Amino acid sequence: MEQFKGQPRLPKFAVPKRYSIRLKPDLIACKFAGSVSIDLDIVSDTRFIALNAAELSVDAASVSFTHSSKIFKPSKVEIFDEDGVLVLEFGETLPIGLGVLAIGFEGILNDKMKGFFRSTYEHNSEKKNMAVTQFQPVDARRCFPCWDEPAWKATFKIILDDVPSELVALSNMPVGEEKVDGHMKTVTYQESPIMSTYLVAIVVGLFDYIEDHTSDGVIVRVYCPVGKADQGKFALDLAVRTLEFYKDYFSVPYSLPKLDMVAIPDFLGAMENYGLVTYQESALLFDEQNSAAANKQMVSTAVTHELAHQWFGNLVTMEWWTHLWLNEGFATWVSYLATDSLFPEWKVWTQFVDESARGLKLDGLEESHPIEVEINHAAEVDEIFDAISYRKGASIIRMLQSYLGAECFQKSLASYIRKHASSNTFTEDLWAALEEISGEPVNKLMNSWTQQMGYPVISVKVKDQKLQFDQTQFYSSGSQGDGQWIVPITLCCGSYDVHKRFLLRNKSESLDIKEFLGCSLAEKGCRSANNKNNALCSWIKVNLDQTGFYRVIYSDELLAALRNVIEKKDLSATDRYGILDDSFALSMARQQSFASLLTLLDAYREELDYTVLSNLIAVMITYALCLGYCVYGLSLTLIFTSQICYKLARIAADAVPELLNLIKQSFISLFQYSAEKLGWEPKPGESHLDSMLRGEILTALAVFGHDPTINEASRRFREFLDNRNTPVLPPDIRKAVYVAVMQRVSMSNRWGYESLLRVYREADLSEEKNRIIKSLASCPDPSIVLEVLNLLLSSEVRLQDAARGLSSVSSEGRETALTWLKDNWEHISKTWGSGFVIASFVSAVVSPLASFEKVKEVDEFFKVHPTPSITRTLKQSIERVQINAKWVQSVQGETDLADVLNELAYRKD
Structure with a gap:
């Protein structure tokens, strides 16, 4: 039996065709019992059957394989826990052809949000359990023995026994039969089409629902917590419209008779189970009165993403x-x-x-x-x-x-x-x-x-009326890789009307400008015959609308020309964004100076586009933290989606301390125009993007210590505490206000922190709780940060939300967070086991560090506490620390930073 240990895939001598699964979940004892009968095709001679099972107690006496009328009993039954593999050894070779494998088993409704697990909710002030499945990627084996690989597709017939009659019981397919016996019921579902095990789903709990249907009769329902059905209306309408859109786009109709979408209190993200899509509450529910515009967009992208899987992932x-x-x-x-x-x-x-x-x-x-x-x-x-x-x-x-x-x-x-x-x-x-x-x-x-990792940076320069393109592999560390790509290059010259494309197949390539673009570059620009009105074409932009997955580094002359058209808004928002993002990355890799990046930032002084300003905020906050030795590392994803807010880091270890006030003022100065245009109050008929941008801008001003913003936020927060229905604190600015309040919290002035905790404890909306959790640790007092971190490990915070709080830790709290992570590692690793959340803990705490001493400290800690499931994440996080440390050294060596910052901070238009 040892031959089956440590193997990446199951052997192919048996092929499952159909599963008949009976499960009896006990929501009080938090356990379940079950049996599975698998129609199995034995395709080659074998005395073994190897399949997947994990954290299940298999009843060896119940195991049998029946072929025709003959019953085969295994001589040995063993589970290899580390591999999640169940091996059955028989005393004789099993006959070729179809038979039935029967197995009885028991398991625990765990609290790890994977396999068959329990989630908790309150009903009539009483805490109750629900049973939920999350099988992707390899956790169906924690619910029933199976061939738990995507390629082993089969059909599934599911029966749930002893379900409390008042509860809703859902699976992939519609209910075929429901028998009620007193306070319990047995629910039998229609047999599924062929599908992979990771897409099987079951939910048992108390819900309200709303219903609609598509033009071809597919029943669509959204299941919500009791009393919150109205919060599912947006997602329901969206789902119906999305199914219609995909039916037309893929030219294939949705393949099941129903689609259920369910809001689960304890859940990570969302999961595309065939016909039964599960979501964490904030990714599905939308409250017209209390939800922010950003959350509406998040619900939309979550629903459209998961429903796309019904074709691309579930059907194929x-x-x-x-x-x-x-x-x-x-x-x-x-x-x-x-x-x-x-x-x-x-x-x-x-x-x-x-x-x-x-x-x-x-x-x-x-x-x-x-x-x-x-x-x-x-x-x-x-x-x-x-x-x-x-x-x-x-x-x-x-x-x-x-x-x-x-x-x-x-x-x-x-x-x-x-x-x-x-x-x-x-x-x-x-x-x-x-x-x-x-x-x-x-x-x-x-x-x-x-098939190869990485991507190129395309170097662009002009020499002797030729455009010179060179590709090299880009590393944030500044190292040079040896990768090479076939790169779809797009570019325009002086106008989007003059655009070209070609494939860069080699390391280097030159193109004659006049022949390729129909113009020639001169000292005062180039005149293009193809350009409307024969306008001057004095700039070149490569990677139009950022559709290519590569970075671009321009010669100084070309970059200077682009700065000018950025100020004039002659470039699209995506291209303005792309130039900024590339320059930021190149500066971090020490391929461009920080002074050059700062000069470029000044071109965005009157920027009003949401996407561009979000990136600008990210760059600024990262830069400030870089100078404070508490640099960069948390995913910019978190900043772009309003999930990060930092207090400006103190300048540490004697690193340019005299520039602290200049840094604050220069960044505040850049946001004055957009802040004044947007104001605090929503304007009638304003765009969805302006609603999102207002919160981003106010959050940034609070982070950089802008006293008028913090004062106004505090005033509004006090009014909100007195009247939760006041219009002065609409959902789109609440995160900014909460962050601003935390900037003045300390151990001697705890009012703001304790008031926010009270709001958190009273909040009934998952989105509101998340807003607060993602704001608390932005406090500059490390002692308060430690209290917040300990709160994340308490029962007050749901397991999936704990890592959110780490995304906002202030620069002053970074060292505290690392010490906390090490002190609590045993508890964290036991509670979250393996998977995304525990990896998020490590990335969030380790990545922002910025010294070689911290590299050594982290490396030594995890050598003593090895955790195989985070090996890749840990290596990536440590690499980010090394990059940060080198970047800090580089920034400290730039002698003209003070002059550039002075000009940025006190520029008079």
Whole structure:
């Protein structure tokens, strides 16, 4: 039996065809019993059956394999816990052909938010349990023995026994039969279509629901906490419209008779289970009176993402987790396509550049990984649910769609889904479908993007009327990699009317400007025959609208020209964003000076676009923290989505302490224009994006210690405490106000902290609780920060929300957070086990550090406390600390920073 230990995949001598599963959940004792009968096709001679099971107690006496009328009993039954594998050894070779494997088992409704677990809720002031499943990626084995790999597709017949009759019991398919016996009921569901085990789902709890249906009769329901059905209306309408959109886009109808979406109190993100999509409450519920515009957009992207999976992932499924990006990258990209169709006024394609930025940030590490990454053990899968699979995956899909054209791309996807419906695919299958319709060498083009990690930085300069392009692999550390890509280059000269594209296939390539663009560069610009009105074309922008997954470094002359058109708003918002994001990354990699970055920032003084300003805020906060030795590292994702707020770091270790006030003032100065334009009060008819931007700007001003902002926030907060229905604190600015209040909290002045805690404890809306949790640790007093960190580990904070609080830790609290993490590591690792949350703890606390001493301290701690499930995350976090330390040294060596900051802080227009 030892041959089955440590193997990445199950052997292929037995193929499951159909599961019949009976489960009896006990919500009081928090355990369950069950049995499974699996129609199994034995396809080669074997005395063994190997399948997956984890944290289950298997009744060996119940195990049997029946072929025709003969019953085979195993001579040995053993579970290899580290691998989650159940091995049955028989005394004789099993006959080839179909038989039935029967197994009885028991398990625990755990509190880890994976497998078959319990979530808690309150009803009539009484705490109750519900039972929920979360099987992706490899946790169906924690509910029932199965072939827990995406490729082992089968049908599923599910029966739930002894369910309290007053509770709602849901599964993937509609109820076929329900028998009530006193206070209990047995629920039998219709048999599912063929699908993978990670998509099986069960929810048992107390809910209200609202219902609608699509034009072709699919019943759509949103299940909400009792009394909160109104908060599901937005998601319900959105789901119906999204199913209609995808039916048309993929040219394939939704394949099940119903779609349920359920809000779960204890849950991480959302999960696309076939026909039964589960969400954490804040990702599904929207309260018209108390939810922010940003949350409305988050609900929209969450719903459109999960419903995209009903086709791309559920109907057509990746063969193995190496191809996870086929699911997640595509669903991320197409969620923007759907959201843009439903809410064009939100301009979400402009915001998509944030997705690319997240992918670029992670993929700039030497400890990154290819999109297609080998998985050698089930324990490794969790760590690739990251910005590479989701964000880089989505970005290269967008890059390819832009290159091939929208119509060709859509036709190819529809063909791909029709051809592979109900089966499993590899990345090459998607490339083949695209090649067939486009006639382009897609496989050759895209392999360089999926099979090697990283991306290029494209150097652009002009010499002797030639455009010179060079590609090198970009690393945030400043190192030089040896990767090479086939790069779809897009560019324009002086106007978007003069745009060109070509494939950069080599390390270097030169193009004659006049021949390629129809113009020539001169000292005062170039005149283009193709340019409308024969206007001067004095600038060149590469990577139009940031559709390419690469960075661009311009010569000093070209960058200076771009600064001018940024000020004039002659570039699109996505291009203004891209130039800023690239310059920031290049400065961190020490390929451009910080003085150069600061000069560029001044061009954004009158910026009003949400996406651009969000990036500007991120850059500024990061820069301030860099100078304070508490630099960068938490994902910019958190800043872009209003999940981070920092107090400006003190300048530590004698690092340019005389610049502290200049840094504050220069950054505040840059936000004055947008702050005055937006004001504190929502304006009638203002855009969705302005509503989101107001909170971002006010949060930034509070972070940088702007006294008028903090004073006004405090006034509004006091009025809010007296009257929770006051109009002075609308949802879009609450996060900013809460952060501002925490800036003046200390051990000797605890009023703001204790008042916010009271609001948290009284809040009934998950979104409001999250706002507060993400604000508390922004306090500059390390003692208060420690109290907040300890609060995160208490029963007052739900498990999925704990890591949120770490995203806001102030620069003054970074050292405290590291000490806290080490002191509580045993409890943290025991409570959260493996997976995304525990990795988030490590990344959030370690990544912002910025000294080589901290690298050594962290490394030595985890050598003594090894945790295999966070190996990749830990390496990435330590690399970020090393990058930060080098960056700080570089910034300290720039002697002209004071002059540049003075000009930025006190510039008179």
